[in-house]
Amino acid sequence: MKLLLIDRDSTDLSGIRWFLHTYFPGDVTIEIGTTINEALQSIQQFEPEVILLNIDLFSNNRLIALYRVLQKHSGTILAMTTEPLFKNALKAIDLQVAHLFVKPIDLEVLKQKLTAISLRTTKAEAVYQEATDESFYYQLFLDSKTSSLETNIHFTMIEPEHSEMFNKLYNWLQQTPIYSSMRIYPLSEKIVCLFQTNDLEKDVRTLMKEWRLTNNSSLNIGVYDGEPTTMKNMYTLTKRALHQSFYEGYGHIFYASKQLETQTFDPLLTPEEQQLLTSSLEDGNIEAVKSFLYRLSNEGIYYKQDDLRIHLTSVLAQIRRFMLKYKLHEKAAIEQNYRQLFHLIIEHPIFYTILNGIISFTQRLIELANEARIEKRADYVELAIEIIDQQFQDSGLSLPFVAHKLGISPNYLSTIFSKKQGLPFKRYLQQVRIQNATKMLVETDFAISEIAYLNGFDDSNYFIKIFKQHIGITPHRYRKT
Known part of the structure; x- marks a missing residue:
């Protein structure tokens, strides 16, 4: 296996390389890239099967070239990040990484992931060499103008509930009583089965039931039930049908003719x-x-x-x-x-x-x-600030009210608040109200008296007085300038 490690921290990468060379079962060739140019050169010349990169690198426009190359990479991408932040999750999804590690990396988990990738690669190569009909794989992935199945042969795809059961499923399928009526072709995570039967649904359900009884786990089976077409089209539509397992779980038969209609929505919280x-x-x-x-x-x-x-x-x-x-x-x-x-x-x-x-x-x-x-281990100051942020428009909001809500005395809250924030509770509350009022003065046409009321001031004259203390000019002058 050829593995490329990409990170600015060469010390971390050297430690990972040492661990994998020492403990990884099987041959592994590792290169390291600590700069953009090194990474790009290694991807082009080294042609890694697996890339492990620090996704925190993609924080400026200079890395756009590397980002585009990675998006087109045909091998497996693993990623790591210093902190599991939302923006890093977006990057991981966009690059379709197989696993996102949080630093410091659990090296045992890394070894397990690489072992699984190695086994899948070796298995796929061996199966391809031993296949009795190698042309099947060409028909599956390359465009063809002719249909590849006879009338009584049905295209199905099977996936196990647990990925570690893949090898066992493949061997089990070869030994089932109905094996003589089907041909099986393993892929990386699914198995294509060509059934020769007059009652496909019965055979498929029997297969699912027997697997459940003997292995205590479930299967999902995708069935192509459309008009005769090329093998590649059957594969594409059946694979898409199996995506429904994300919503439905395992133990189901999914038909290519019954595709789900998915809707988009704004994923960010309002x-x-x-x-x-x-x-x-x-x-x-x-x-x-x-x-x-x-x-x-x-x-x-x-x-x-x-x-x-x-x-x-x-x-x-x-x-x-x-x-x-x-x-x-x-x-x-x-x-x-x-x-x-x-x-x-x-x-x-x-x-x-x-x-x-x-x-x-x-x-x-x-x-x-x-x-x-x-x-009383909570950060009461942070909790008090959150209450202020939520309720500053309420003119009744006060130090005693917040202290009561937190279950502590007003004097204690006053002391710790001033110590942590550097200003008294009342002054902080006024500051929040005035800051929001300045925005409303610029962004709305509301009367000054209404802005005062919407920001917790029952008396507009008092609002003008406090506003001038904080900003240095009156609300009217602030809006005008």
Whole structure:
């Protein structure tokens, strides 16, 4: 296997190379690229089968050439990042990486991923050489003007629920009683089966049932049931039908004639959605979180996979903020679960599993946050600032009100707030209100008295006085200038 490592940190790359040379089972040739020119040259001359790159590199326009080359790379791309941020998830999805590691890389996981890639590559090459009809693979991937199947032969594709069962499935198919009536051709993750039968659905369901009984796992089977066409068209349409497993799970037969119509939607959270999630987490309302997530899986409505994954990483970003407020990231097990959830969102093939993973993790965070409140380990200043950001328009918002909501004394909140922020609570609240008022003076035609009211000032004269103290001029002069 030829592996290219791309990162600015040559020390990290040297450590990875040493580990793989020492412990990787099988021959592996490794090159390192620490600059854009080195990376481009290695891709062209070395022709790596696998690329492991630091996705944080793509932060400026100078790297656009490397980015375009990677998008066209025919091999496997693995990526790593310093932090699991939303923007890095977008880059990973765009490059269609097979796995996104979070630094420091778990080298055992890297070894497992490379082993799986090596086995798939070796297996595909061996099967191709031993195939009794090599022309089948040419027909499958290259355009042909002729149909390649007789009337009583049916094109199907089978994929196991668990990728590690692939070899076992291939061997099992060769030994099943109905093997004599079908030909099997393994691909990298799926197996093409050409059934010779007069009752395809019966045979397919029998196959699924027998596999479940003997291996305690499920199969998905895609069936081409359209008009006679080329092998490549059958493959393309059947493979597309199998994509429905993301929404439906395993244990199903998917017909090429019944393709799902997916809808697009804006994957980024709106301010209102962010506020809803924040409030639900703070209130410990897990049912509201469930309702928010399950709206993505309404019956009969299917959103594009990439949009859903991006949307859920945006949800995870709000969960991350909640973790930081209550210092839950300092718990090693919770931090590890968070990183695992990030990979679940990016990589897992089943949508409902991802949703349940988020809900389970969120439920645990809510419980820990409640414990933190009881133990007074929460960052009360950050919580107070969040309340101000949410309710500064309310003229009744005050230090005693916020302290009561946090379950601490006003004097204690006043002391820690001034110490951390460098100014008193009241002054900070006025600052937030005045900053929002300046925006409204520029962006709206509202009367000054109405702007005062919308920013928590019942008395417009008092608003003008405070505004001048903060800005140096009156609201009227500010709007005019």
